Ligand code: HEC
């Protein structure tokens with residue numbers, strides 16, 4: 001592995017595996033039972049190294065704040081990474097870091113547990129970082145977005161659209177660029193990504209992305 005941060009996560013996962021193996025040996029339990037983890041344990045071992053102990057995100061790892069995202073959205077994304085609908089495009093460096101982490105969850109039950117745990121963490125509502133966005137111009141662009149993400153930016157489960165408020169603006173910008181270039185949302189089985197990708201293309205340039213995100217920042221917190 002080239003990426004140091006992946007190495008860290010992996011060596012932690014390995015040391016946990018070693019501990020479990022030792023515990024199993026000592027108590028004589030069935031090894032299959034040793035794999036029954038709570039959402040808390042799964043999150044601390046497999047997710048917190050990048051997303052932070054409270055899911056507050058870690059900018060240097062380009063890992064977004066995920067605490068308090070709706071359970072249905074977290075589950076859908078983790079499943080998407082596992083199935084290769086997201087995080088398999090050759091230019092998706094961050095997605096390719098995330099995908100093997102989603103694959104550390106061994107079954108649907110673990111995906112469900114960790115998704116429920118993430119949803120209960122407090123939203124981090126990170127501070128804005130992007131400079132030079134014009135919120136007024138952004139409000140104009142946001143008219144299109146509101147149809148799915150809501151005028152309040154809180155998302156819409158029925159449409160599969162996640163909340164945009166309470167996310168890091170740099171992460172949202174990166175995602176909009178990925179949707180525009182086909183790095184995200186272009187997999188033939190990614191139905192929701194396919195709905196979002198043409199919407200990202202309604203933003204003509206980098207300034208428009210900053211503008212719309214400046215407007216999202218005025219919508220408040222989660
Ligand atoms: C090696 C670091 C790393 C680890 C460990 C990791 N992630 Fe991620 N995760 C990322 C990165 C980087 C992204 C951003 C991907 C992108 O830019 O498309 C991400 C994205 C996500 C997203 C998408 C958020 C959104 O708004 O669409 C979810 C959900 C997520 N991770 C959940 C998890 C869960 C659950 C775990 C533990 C099983 C986990 N991650 C472990 C690095 C990591």
Ligand code: HEC
Pocket residue numbers: 076141142144145146147148149159160161162164167172173175176192193195196199200202203212
């Ligand atoms: C037709 C409905 C629809 C419209 C309109 C729409 N989106 Fe989306 N958007 C979605 C869906 C669905 C997803 C989730 C895609 C997935 O599951 O991977 C999404 C995801 C996103 C994401 C990724 C969030 C994350 O946490 O990774 C961003 C950023 C985003 N939309 C911004 C926008 C902006 C800005 C606009 C307006 C220019 C917009 N969307 C318009 C449906 C829509």
